[in-house]
Amino acid sequence: MIRNKPLLLVFRLVLGGLFVYAGVVKVVDPLGFAQDIRNYRLVGQAISFVAAVVLPWLEIVAGAFLIAGVWKRGAALVITGLLVFFIVLTLVTMARGLDVECGCFGSLSRKSGWGVVFEDLGMLALGLCVLSAPAALERTPAGKR
Amino acid sequence: MTEARRTLRQALALAALSVLVAAAVHLPLIKRFARGEFRETFFVQADYPGVRLITLAEAEELWRAGETTFLDARAADLYAEGHVPRARNVPAAAAKTFVPVLIRRLAHETPLVVYCEGGDCRSSLILARQLHDGGFKDIRVLGGGWEEWKKAGLPEETGDDQE
Numbered sequence: 551m552i553r554n555k556p557l558l559l560v561f562r563l564v565l566g567g568l569f570v571y572a573g574v575v576k577v578v579d580p581l582g583f584a585q586d587i588r589n590y591r592l593v594g595q596a597i598s599f600v601a602a603v604v605l606p607w608l609e610i611v612a613g614a615f616l617i618a619g620v621w622k623r624g625a626a627l628v629i630t631g632l633l634v635f636f637i638v639l640t641l642v643t644m645a646r647g648l649d650v651e652c653g654c655f656g657s658l659s660r661k662s663g664w665g666v667v668f669e670d671l672g673m674l675a676l677g678l679c680v681l682s683a684p685a686a687l688e689r690t691p692a693g694k695r
Numbered sequence: 696m697t698e699a700r701r702t703l704r705q706a707l708a709l710a711a712l713s714v715l716v717a718a719a720v721h722l723p724l725i726k727r728f729a730r731g732e733f734r735e736t737f738f739v740q741a742d743y744p745g746v747r748l749i750t751l752a753e754a755e756e757l758w759r760a761g762e763t764t765f766l767d768a769r770a771a772d773l774y775a776e777g778h779v780p781r782a783r784n785v786p787a788a789a790a791k792t793f794v795p796v797l798i799r800r801l802a803h804e805t806p807l808v809v810y811c812e813g814g815d816c817r818s819s820l821i822l823a824r825q826l827h828d829g830g831f832k833d834i835r836v837l838g839g840g841w842e843e844w845k846k847a848g849l850p851e852e853t854g855d856d857q858e
């Protein structure tokens with residue numbers, strides 16, 4: 551468990567920033583992202599559409615709250631949940647032998663593969679650090695240790 | 696309230712907020728979906744006036760006529776393994792570099808056929824969009840892509856794009 555407050559702040563800014571960025575590039579092209587989701591061949595046209603509309607905003611909102619430090623545990627929970635989902639999705643896709651673009655960072659994303667899994671695992675580690683930081687640490691007023 | 700419950704409630708509230716923002720921002724798109732659009736494809740013809748999806752037979756005819764420039768939107772290594780003869784390699788991922796070159800070299804009226812791997816590949820559409828935005832007026836996308844061309848036993852060429 552990491553108790554170093556400046557380090558936790560850096561983790562929050564990096565992870566939140568990545569999520570806001572990933573969300574923004576998808577928000578500008580919802581139909582393109584919908585096609586990316588459809589290409590995973592797990593859900594139909596309607597669910598792909600709904601996910602493409604909501605998911606980018608979930609990334610932006612959770613990322614922004616994490617950066618702002620408001621409801622940071624809730625935001626970290628959303629982000630770690632999403633990352634676990636992305637990792638499972640990528641592994642399942644690889645196991646099925648599908649050659650799809652991951653859709654992670656908008657229209658020019660890489661192919662779904664080990665690179666994506668390792669990247670997600672790295673982000674997951676940051677998210678878990680934020681999520682597991684002792685609550686007492688957060689509430690300690692500045693200057694008192 | 697325990698810490699875990701508080702965290703869970705925050706996460707649910709964030710999810711609800713995201714749904715609200717998404718619904719507000721994408722309301723026009725959601726209305727179009729409710730009216731029955733996007734049930735077959737997410738490609739919207741009206742958004743790309745010069746872009747048309749074509750079949751393999753049409754692509755073959757254009758290729759044999761020899762007046763159309765074929766563009767392979769796949770990565771360079773896939774292009775080198777096999778591509779439509781005379782097709783130029785314009786990887787969609789590097790379209791920002793290649794499209795301005797094409798704009799300088801080709802007249803905007805030049806008919807273009809763009810293809811990628813096939814099936815559900817999206818890079819041909821990404822490239823078609825950039826070409827359309829760059830001013831090209833006649834862009835056709837071979838939906839079946841390289842897979843379909845190869846399966847039909849049509850002529851192939853291997854090696855890197857020399858230009």
